[in-house]
Amino acid sequence: MNYIEYIFTVSPLQPGTEILIAELGYAGFESFVENENGVSAYIQKEACYKDILKDINVLTSEEFSIEYTFSEIEQVNWNEEWEKNFDPIEVDGKCTVRAPFHPKKNFEYEIVIEPKMSFGTGHHETTYMMLQFILENDFQNKKVLDMGCGTAVLAILAKMRGASDLDAIDIDEWCYENSLENIQRNNIEDITVYLGDASLLNDKSYDVIIANINRNILLNDMEIYRKSLNENGVLYLSGFYTEDLPIITETCNNLGLTFVGNKEKNRWVAAKFKI
Numbered sequence: 001m002n003y004i005e006y007i008f009t010v011s012p013l014q015p016g017t018e019i020l021i022a023e024l025g026y027a028g029f030e031s032f033v034e035n036e037n038g039v040s041a042y043i044q045k046e047a048c049y050k051d052i053l054k055d056i057n058v059l060t061s062e063e064f065s066i067e068y069t070f071s072e073i074e075q076v077n078w079n080e081e082w083e084k085n086f087d088p089i090e091v092d093g094k095c096t097v098r099a100p101f102h103p104k105k106n107f108e109y110e111i112v113i114e115p116k117m118s119f120g121t122g123h124h125e126t127t128y129m130m131l132q133f134i135l136e137n138d139f140q141n142k143k144v145l146d147m148g149c150g151t152a153v154l155a156i157l158a159k160m161r162g163a164s165d166l167d168a169i170d171i172d173e174w175c176y177e178n179s180l181e182n183i184q185r186n187n188i189e190d191i192t193v194y195l196g197d198a199s200l201l202n203d204k205s206y207d208v209i210i211a212n213i214n215r216n217i218l219l220n221d222m223e224i225y226r227k228s229l230n231e232n233g234v235l236y237l238s239g240f241y242t243e244d245l246p247i248i249t250e251t252c253n254n255l256g257l258t259f260v261g262n263k264e265k266n267r268w269v270a271a272k273f274k275i
Contacts, residue, residue, distance in 0.1 A: 004048045006070045010038035015241060015267065016064040022214050022239075023056045030174060038066070045072060089123055091131045097153060100185070109135075109160050112185050113151050114178075126212050126238040129263040129270035130154050133236050134210075137272075139163045145206045145228070147198070147221075148213040148239075152179035152191065158210070159188050166191040169200055198224045208234045212270075215240040219251055226255040229275055234260075238270035245269050 006029075010016040017039050021032050024041050031042045043052070053059060059066050088098035088105070095109040104110065127150075134154065140162035146155035149168035159166055168183075168191055170176050176195040183191050194200055198221040207230050211218060218237055225235055235257060240248060242264060249259050252273045262271035 002045045003042045003073050004045055004070055005073045006041045006043075006068050008038040008041065008066055008068045011065045013038065016058065016066065019058045019064075020056070020066065023058055025172075027052055027056060042073075089128070091128060092135055094135050095131060095157065097131075109157060111153055111156050111160075113153055113182050114185065125265040125268035126270060127153065129265055129268070130210060130212050130236060130238050131157060132263060133270060133272060134158055134161055137234070139208065142207040143205070143230070144208045145169070145201075145204070145210065147209060147211040147225070148217075149179050149193070150175050150212075152182050152193065154210050154212065155179075155191050156183065156186050156188055158208070159191060163208075164190070167194065167204065167206075168192070169194045169196060169198075171195070171197045197221075201225075201228045204228055205230050206233065208236070210236045212238040215244045215248070218248065222251050223255060226252075226257060231275065233275050235273045236270065237273070238268070240269055242267050242269055245271060249273075 008020060010020060017034060021039060021041070024032070028047050029041045029043045033040045058064060088096055088102050090096050090107070094107065095111065096105050096107040097111045097113055098105070100112055100114055131154065134157045139158050141164045144155070144158045144163045144166045146152065146158065146166065146168040149155055149170045152168050155166050155168040168179050170179065173195060176193055179193045183193070201224050205228055209225050209229060211225060218239065229235060235252070237248060245262060248271065252259065257273040257275060260272040260274055262269055
């Protein structure tokens with residue numbers, strides 16, 4: 001299977017590259033390799049079409065200068081690509097996230113992830129902060145949703161922290177399959193993975209909802225999250241920048257959710273709300 005490689009040069013590099021990757025991901029691009037000038041993005045040739053970049057808003061933003069070229073390439077060994085730069089991470093001295101080829105370390109919580117093309121190794125600021133929230137808060141016997149689960153790393157840690165029942169949802173088929181693999185790899189039970197979006201929540205309810213996606217999707221789906229929370233429920237949100245926190249908070253407040261606190265890392269934010 002051949003791929004189309006798009007090479008993007010981005011200025012300023014951040015947050016332009018992060019925004020670009022997020023938008024390309026929802027357009028169907030499967031893998032990204034960041035570099036000092038921007039990012040290379042890959043999509044299967046069969047999934048690529050002439051106007052695929054038409055709705056990538058950051059390309060026409062006045063805040064960034066983005067140029068690109070594209071060409072067809074032969075299939076890439078994605079595992080080999082990410083293994084070159086994937087080092088284990090440690091979160092607050094309590095949790096480590098590592099790949100299968102890394103040596104085991106003595107941590108209270110050890111999660112083994114083979115992310116392949118999925119988002120969620122713990123390296124990104126948003127995933128890291130959400131892992132911190134899970135470590136700091138009570139998940140014992142809670143029914144939990146990991147919305148936009150990626151690799152299911154957040155659902156896995158929530159289960160290790162005592163959650164009784166978990167659902168994990170992602171709209172991307174690769175993430176769905178990768179989540180199943182990682183759940184099995186960590187010998188975890190009672191996590192049900194679904195392929196889809198927030199429309200799957202119509203008849204479901206949770207004590208805790210974790211949603212690490214992006215600003216626009218969070219705002220669009222916030223009402224569904226609120227309706228899906230049980231009494232005294234807690235909502236953890238990430239995937240947005242410092243300047244987005246006011247509108248996220250206002251939207252939550254209008255739905256009867258109270259702001260509890262937030263974390264910040266390199267302009268990325270993770271926030272906690274409760275009923």
